[in-house]
Amino acid sequence: MTANALLRKYDVPTPRYTSYPTVPAWNTSDFTKAQWTQAVAKTFEETNDEKGISLYIHLPFCESLCTYCACTTRITKNHSVEAPYIQAILKEWQGYKKIFGRKPTLRELHLGGGTPTFFSVKNLHLLITSILEDVDIHPDYEFSFEGHPNNTSREHLQMFYDLGFTRVSFGVQDLDEKVQHTIHRIQPFENLLRATQDARDIGYTSVSYDLIYGLPFQTPFTVSETIEKILTLRPDRLSFYSYAHVPWIKPGQRGYEDSDLPTQALKRHLYEIGRHLLKKNEYVDIGMDHFSLRHDTLFKAHITGKLHRNFMGYTTTNTELLIGLGASAISDAKYAYAQNVKHVEDYFANINEQAEAIFRGHIMQSEDMIIRQCILQISCNSKLDQALLDRVQNDHITTLLQTMENEGLLYLSHDGLKITTTGEPFIRNICSVFDANYSPGDEKIRFSKAI
Template sequence: MTSYPSQAALLKKYDVPTPRYTSYPTVPYWDTQSFTTERWTKALRRTFHETNTEKGISIYIHLPFCESLCTYCACSTRITKNHKIEIPYIQALLKEWDHYKYIFREKPVVRELHLGGGTPTFFSPQNLRWMISYLLEDVELHNDFEMSFEGHPNNTTYEHLQTLHELGATRVSFGVQDLDEKVQRTIHRIQPFENLQQVTEQARAIGYESVSFDLIYGLPFQTPFTVSDTIEKVLTLKPDRISFYSYAHVPWLRPGQRNYETSDLPSHALKRHLYEIGRHLLRKADYADVGMDHFSLRHDSLFKAYVSGKLHRNFMGYTTTNTELLIGLGASAISDAKYAYAQNEKKVEEYLGAIQHNASAIVKGHIHSDEDLLVKQCILQISCQGELSRELMMQVVDANILNTLTEMEKEGILFLYEEGGLKVTTAGEPFIRNICRVFDKRMNEEDNNRVIFSKAI
C-alpha cells in the first residue's frame, strides 16, 4: 500500500507565494519591452477576426467605486461618497468602447458582459441603464449571450436588480465574505444576514437564473465555529454557486490590511482547516467542486460547463463563455486578445485623462511568444479541467518539469499516464495552483521569498 505524506507536510511544502493564474504570464512577468500599441492593435484585430463571428467576445466593465474601504480587499478600488463621478466615468467608458469598435471595423458579436468592481451597484440604476444600453446599441448579441454583475448586499436595491434584469442580466454575484460580527467589524464590512436574504429572494423573484455568493477563508479572527456558522447560514439560501476564496494577505500592496495584526490571522494549518470545514459542509449539501475555489449545484451552468469540458478562466475568473477575446473597459481593466494582454491606467484620474486625450488608457501589456501560448493552454487545462492532455504536455515538458511532476505523483497530488498527460487527484485539488506553477518557467525557486504573490493555500 502506497504511503503518502501527511496533509500537514504537504501544506508546509506547498504553501508558498504562487500566482492565482487568471492569466499566463502573470502581470509581474509581462515583457513590457516588447509591447507597443501597434503590436497590441494587430493582436486585437487578429483575434477579433478569428473568433468574433462564431465565439463572440466578452466585455468586462470595471466600476471601481466603493463608499467605504473593506480592509481585506486586494482589488483596485476608489473610495468616495461623491456620486457625481458616475457620469464622467461612464462617459469615459463609452468613449473607450467606441475606440475599440473603430479598431474592429466590424460589428462585434457580444457573448458575455460582466460588471465588476469595486461596487457596480454604487452606480444608480438609471446610469447603469444608460451605460449598458449604449454599449449594446450597435452590436449583435450572441445566441448564448450572458450578462452578470457583482452586487453588495447592503446597497443593491430592487430597482438595481429589476433594471439590470430588463437589460439582460441573468446572474448576480453577492460579496458575502463572512457573516460573523467580529470578523465583519475587523474587515470593515458590516452586512447583516437579513440584507443578504432580502436581495437573494428579490433576485429569484425577478427571475435571475443563477445567484452566487463569494466567501473568504483565512480572515482575521475566523475560527472553525464562525466559518461553520457562516456556511450553514449561507446554505439556508441555497445559492446556485459559491466561491470560497483564500484570503490574500498582501499588506505591502494594500495598506488597508495593516489595520489588523498578522497575529489576528489564522495560522497556516488552521487556515487550511477552515477551508476543509467549508468544503465538507458544501459537499454534504450537494455542491460539487469546480476548478479552484468554486462550488456549484449540479443544475447550474458552471457545473455543466465543467463536466462538458467547456469551463474557461480569464481575468474575470471562471466563466462558462469560452471566448478568446476579452475587452476590459475602465480604470485598471485588463484585456486579453489571446496573443497579447493590455492593461489600463489604474488610477481613476489618470484613466479619465487618458481617455479624454487619446480614447485609450492602455499603459502596459505583453505580447505572447509561442511558448507563452503553449504554457497558457496547459495552465488553462489544469485549472479548468483538472487534467492535462498528452498532446500539450509533450510540447512543454522537460527533465525538470517531469521530475517535479513525478515527485507530486509520489505525494498523491496527481496521476501521470504512461502515454503522457496527467490528472489531478482528489487529494491534489487544494494544490492545483502549485501544479500550474510547475509549468511556469518564468518563476523559479527564488520567487518563494519574493513578496509579489500571496500564499498558494
C-alpha cells in the first residue's frame, strides 16, 4: 500500500492513549469515591517503598489564550488568584497524605498547565517547599516543570533548580510570525534562546521543547525553518505533536478557518519533514511524537525497556501511583482512575468543603488491565510480547494485525508483534486494535486525528 493510501486509511480520529480505558470510555456509573480511596491506599502500600509515587500539579492559569490549545486553562491577568489556588492544592495534598497513612516516597514531580510560570517565584517556592516538607525523596527522582519562554525568568529557573528540578520543558509550537499571530502565541526566538541558555548555565540536565505540526498557515518552508532554528539550540529532547483540531470541544480553535489548516497530505508531509531533519541531526524517534538525543534519560529508558506512559505523557519513572492535584487533574492508582472537577471555582468549592474535588472516575476490570499492558508495550517499546498477545488475541484482532502486517506496519513472529519503521507514525492506530471501546467512525466519542 502506498504512503498516501495508508494516510487516507489511518488518519482518522483515534485516542492518544495516555490511559486505557481512555477518559471518554470510563464507566463512571460504577465509580464511587470510596472505591477510589481504597485503590489509592492499596497501590500506595504495594508500590511506595520500592517505586515511589508520581505527583502532577495542574496550574491552569494563563494571561492570554493560545487558540490552538486543547488543555484545561483559565485566562486571567489577575495574579491574586495564585495564593488561594496554592492553598487549595496543599489542602488536597493533605487529604491524600491521610489516605497514605505514612510518609510517601516521591519519585516524580511535574508542574503542568496552563502556564506554571504564570505564578511568581515566591508563590511557587511556597508550593514546592510545602509539598516536599513531609516526604522522602526517591534516589532516582525526577522533578520537572513546563515553562513559557516569554515569562520563565532566571529567578524561576534558579529557584526550581535549588529545590531539585533538573528538567524543564518549553512550549515552542512554531516560530513563524504568521503562524504565531494566528494561534495567538507570540514568542520571539530570542526569548527561547535566553531561557534555554539560563537553564543550561544554572545546571539543568535536560531541556525539552514542544513543537506542533498541522497548525494554520504552516508550510514545508516554515516548519523547516522552525526546526532548523531549534536545532541551533540542541534541545536534549523534544516532542513533535500533531495539532488536535477539536473546535467542538475548544471554541478558541474557531478563531481561524478549517481552510487555513494544512490538508491531510500536507500535514503528513510536514511531519515527515520534521522527522527527517531531527533524525538527520542525531535525534532518535521514541514512541509516539517524541525525539531524544542519546545522552538523555528518555533515550536511555527507551533502550532499556523502562520507558513508561501515563497522563503526563512519556516518563522515565515507571511508578504505579500518580496523584494529580488541581482543577481537571487526573490521577492513576493502578486499579482505578479519577479526575477532578474542571472549573477553578468548582475546584475551590469542593476543596474547601471536603478537601477533595473528584467528579468522575473508572474502576479497572481484569480485562482493562491486560489491554493497558498491551497498549503500554506497543506505545513505549514498539513491540508486544507473544505471551501478552495470546491473552487478548481473538479473530477480530488477528485479522486487523494480519492486515497491518500486509501493509508493512508491523510484523508477527513467534516472539510477538514488532512495529516497523513504516509503522512508527501509526502507533496510535496499532494501539487501537486492542482497544475494546474503540470503533472507527463512532461519532459518539470524538478524538483528534491519528496523524
